[in-house]
Amino acid sequence: MPHSDVLVIGGGVIGLATAWRTAQRGLSVTVLDPDPGRGANQVAAGMLAPVTELQYGEEPLLALGIASNARYADFAAELTEATGLDTGYRACGTLAVALDADDRAELHEVHGFQQRLGLDVEWLSGREARRLEPMLAPGVRGATLVRGDHQVDGRRLGAALVAACVKAGVTLHPSRAARVTTEGGRATGALAVDGTKLTADQTAVAAGCWSGGLEGVPAAVRLPLRPVKGQVLRLRMTTVRGDFPGPPFLSRNVRAVVRGVHIYLVPRADGELVLGATTEEEGFDTTVTAGGVYELLRDAHELVPGITELPLAETSAGLRPGTPDNAPLLGPTALPGLVAATGHHRNGVLLTPVTADALAEYLTTGQLPPEARPFTPTRFASPESPA
Amino acid sequence: MPHSDVLVIGGGVIGLATAWRTAQRGLSVTVLDPDPGRGANQVAAGMLAPVTELQYGEEPLLALGIASNARYADFAAELTEATGLDTGYRACGTLAVALDADDRAELHEVHGFQQRLGLDVEWLSGREARRLEPMLAPGVRGATLVRGDHQVDGRRLGAALVAACVKAGVTLHPSRAARVTTEGGRATGALAVDGTKLTADQTAVAAGCWSGGLEGVPAAVRLPLRPVKGQVLRLRMTTVRGDFPGPPFLSRNVRAVVRGVHIYLVPRADGELVLGATTEEEGFDTTVTAGGVYELLRDAHELVPGITELPLAETSAGLRPGTPDNAPLLGPTALPGLVAATGHHRNGVLLTPVTADALAEYLTTGQLPPEARPFTPTRFASPESPA
Numbered sequence: 163m164p165h166s167d168v169l170v171i172g173g174g175v176i177g178l179a180t181a182w183r184t185a186q187r188g189l190s191v192t193v194l195d196p197d198p199g200r201g202a203n204q205v206a207a208g209m210l211a212p213v214t215e216l217q218y219g220e221e222p223l224l225a226l227g228i229a230s231n232a233r234y235a236d237f238a239a240e241l242t243e244a245t246g247l248d249t250g251y252r253a254c255g256t257l258a259v260a261l262d263a264d265d266r267a268e269l270h271e272v273h274g275f276q277q278r279l280g281l282d283v284e285w286l287s288g289r290e291a292r293r294l295e296p297m298l299a300p301g302v303r304g305a306t307l308v309r310g311d312h313q314v315d316g317r318r319l320g321a322a323l324v325a326a327c328v329k330a331g332v333t334l335h336p337s338r339a340a341r342v343t344t345e346g347g348r349a350t351g352a353l354a355v356d357g358t359k360l361t362a363d364q365t366a367v368a369a370g371c372w373s374g375g376l377e378g379v380p381a382a383v384r385l386p387l388r389p390v391k392g393q394v395l396r397l398r399m400t401t402v403r404g405d406f407p408g409p410p411f412l413s414r415n416v417r418a419v420v421r422g423v424h425i426y427l428v429p430r431a432d433g434e435l436v437l438g439a440t441t442e443e444e445g446f447d448t449t450v451t452a453g454g455v456y457e458l459l460r461d462a463h464e465l466v467p468g469i470t471e472l473p474l475a476e477t478s479a480g481l482r483p484g485t486p487d488n489a490p491l492l493g494p495t496a497l498p499g500l501v502a503a504t505g506h507h508r509n510g511v512l513l514t515p516v517t518a519d520a521l522a523e524y525l526t527t528g529q530l531p532p533e534a535r536p537f538t539p540t541r542f543a544s545p546e547s548p549a
Numbered sequence: 550m551p552h553s554d555v556l557v558i559g560g561g562v563i564g565l566a567t568a569w570r571t572a573q574r575g576l577s578v579t580v581l582d583p584d585p586g587r588g589a590n591q592v593a594a595g596m597l598a599p600v601t602e603l604q605y606g607e608e609p610l611l612a613l614g615i616a617s618n619a620r621y622a623d624f625a626a627e628l629t630e631a632t633g634l635d636t637g638y639r640a641c642g643t644l645a646v647a648l649d650a651d652d653r654a655e656l657h658e659v660h661g662f663q664q665r666l667g668l669d670v671e672w673l674s675g676r677e678a679r680r681l682e683p684m685l686a687p688g689v690r691g692a693t694l695v696r697g698d699h700q701v702d703g704r705r706l707g708a709a710l711v712a713a714c715v716k717a718g719v720t721l722h723p724s725r726a727a728r729v730t731t732e733g734g735r736a737t738g739a740l741a742v743d744g745t746k747l748t749a750d751q752t753a754v755a756a757g758c759w760s761g762g763l764e765g766v767p768a769a770v771r772l773p774l775r776p777v778k779g780q781v782l783r784l785r786m787t788t789v790r791g792d793f794p795g796p797p798f799l800s801r802n803v804r805a806v807v808r809g810v811h812i813y814l815v816p817r818a819d820g821e822l823v824l825g826a827t828t829e830e831e832g833f834d835t836t837v838t839a840g841g842v843y844e845l846l847r848d849a850h851e852l853v854p855g856i857t858e859l860p861l862a863e864t865s866a867g868l869r870p871g872t873p874d875n876a877p878l879l880g881p882t883a884l885p886g887l888v889a890a891t892g893h894h895r896n897g898v899l900l901t902p903v904t905a906d907a908l909a910e911y912l913t914t915g916q917l918p919p920e921a922r923p924f925t926p927t928r929f930a931s932p933e934s935p936a
Contacts, residue, residue, distance in 0.1 A: 395839070451857065452857055452860075453857025459842060459843035463840075471840060472838060473836045473839075474837050474838060474839045477864075
């Protein structure tokens with residue numbers, strides 16, 4: 163019966179990075195996933211924009227996002243050095259754009275909030291924004307520029323993490339968890355659907371939106387997760403007749419709120435332009451719909467009219483793991499031996515470095531670092547729960 | 550050196566049907582195509598709507614279309630009987646819809662023209678149209694119903710024609726024509742890019758929009774063709790959560806002009822809903838673009854708002870073979886031994902039965918049947934040409 167110090171259920175970027183960092187600290191680690199490196203990161207745009215995406219009331223999440231963003235350059239460089247694989251990390255900055263007077267008022271208010279928090283955000287006129295990004299719609303009314311909000315390619319990141327795990331001695335077990343196993347009120351690993359019993363001193367759940375439905379977890383410990391569907395398009399920044407002439411089509415992430423809906427365009431160095439994303443509560447459904455594609459193209463077209471010329475290379479949909487407060491679940495659960503590394507909602511790619519560091523610290527020392535402490539899953543425990 | 554009575558260059562539905570009908574009359578036939586059955590028919594919606602799509606000044610084409618449509622039921626049944634394969638032929642009728650007062654005035658004028666030609670077209674109020682197709686937009690102002698305009702599945706048709714050709718003894722040579730060969734002022738077959746010399750008493754060019762660029766054809770005989778790009782979407786008539794409840798999503802072809810652009814929805818019996826098509830002069834380019842997909846979804850959404858719920862299964866683009874008068878090129882060219890069966894523009898699938906019959910007649914008897922005579926390629930010959 164294969165035994166490890168740590169079993170990680172789920173090999174998306176969160177699970178793999180946690181496994182990698184933990185193995186680097188000398189523990190034996192197994193990752194249970196039928197297709198490691200291909201979680202929600204396959205669909206994600208990979209925008210690393212904690213400052214741009216600041217929401218009122220989410221200051222603790224902002225701090226976590228800023229901490230993760232600050233580690234990204236080194237994290238990506240270390241991955242590339244270990245594996246030879248590029249992660250698509252790009253220090254490009256992010257422009258948030260207002261298309262009308264209402265947008266502008268709202269963006270200006272957010273900018274004030276950002277300034278009060280001491281964040282580095284620059285206010286630009288519409289003309290200044292268009293000087294930076296000439297493909298923006300002529301009617302742009304204003305924008306904020308966050309020079310420190312960047313991007314990474316979630317697919318390349320997943321592939322690099324798989325290679326880094328293998329190099330660090332992590333065992334990849336290509337199957338799915340049928341159930342978490344317990345003994346004497348403690349998690350002891352998992353039974354895989356291929357029949358293998360994988361035992362471990364500690365079991366980390368990193369199964370994204372499926373983390374809440376794992377069999378074998380006592381009802382009172384069940385992680386409060388729901389799938390939040392996102393549809394995403396991938397365009398190519400070349401025209402029908404070849405490369406786009408002159409300057410780059412877009413040079414940095416561009417984000418806007420169109421008719422109350424958030425839209426963003428993430429231009430990669432390799433010519434891919436990711437356009438996302440819908441937010442839909444549809445259960446475990448990953449169908450690409452006519453309406454989802456239509457709305458993304460309609461809103462992006464208002465923001466950057468020139469996208470109509472670009473080839474549409476791919477449509478896809480993924481499931482974000484949503485929690486009641488949209489913040490992640492990090493660290494010990496009420497079941498001894500069972501640890502959470504999930505619930506990252508829209509921020510899984512961004513929060514990968516800080517999550518992996520926090521989990522590796524907890525798994526080796528039993529202590530969560532301060533920045534992760536507000537996010538333990540026990541914050542949702544009801545008074546009558548056995549926790 | 551392989552010799553046939555007839556060599557057909559191009560194995561789309563026109564080339565295959567011509568080969569099949571000609572082989573049925575006892576001639577030996579070879580089809581030269583790297584991937585037979587997969588021409589522009591792979592993208593085509595397969596609407597068989599000569600009456601609905603009537604254009605002023607195209608009465609000869611109307612007659613040809615009506616003749617072909619009238620043969621379709623038997624043609625499809627014969628193919629199925631020969632091969633066991635379904636062609637997706639569906640006698641469903643076609644509804645042409647007006648969305649505003651201008652559309653209604655224009656549709657009413659076309660209806661008058663259709664009536665003067667003695668065509669069977671019924672005028673419906675918006676309410677009557679919505680009674681037939683409840684998913685139509687509430688604002689529909691009027692419609693015409695053509696009970697005799699149907700549909701076929703271009704992909705299934707291609708597959709059935711390949712099988713029928715094989716069964717009828719047609720030789721399929723899986724390569725591409727490098728050049729037409731000539732000797733003493735007469736076409737003698739073709740050299741394939743795999744090096745094979747295929748000789749034939751008569752050579753039929755059915756290479757769609759590539760027919761005009763065939764090497765070896767004297768300049769004065771060159772067929773006047775250009776590629777006309779069409780982008781097409783394929784949706785599934787099921788909702789995200791399963792089958793669409795209640796009545797069928799759509800029961801017949803639906804066509805409209807939205808902002809001057811023609812759009813149609815072709816609902817297949819197997820649940821596919823084909824949504825077409827753009828018309829673009831972009832050269833030999835088959836890129837699916839963000840703008841093409843956006844405009845199709847936008848216009849279809851105005852016509853049938855409920856499409857937003859449907860899964861988007863496929864995006865594709867094909868090249869129609871356009872001629873100077875948008876009518877096909879049928880029969881003898883100015884080069885003895887070289888025959889044309891191409892240039893069908895938007896009507897290739899519709900005109901397949903009548904084209905195949907006309908070409909088989911010409912190839913066996915040297916006479917074109919009357920309905921095909923207005924369409925010989927020599928109609929474009931200039932006075933100084935050697936023809």
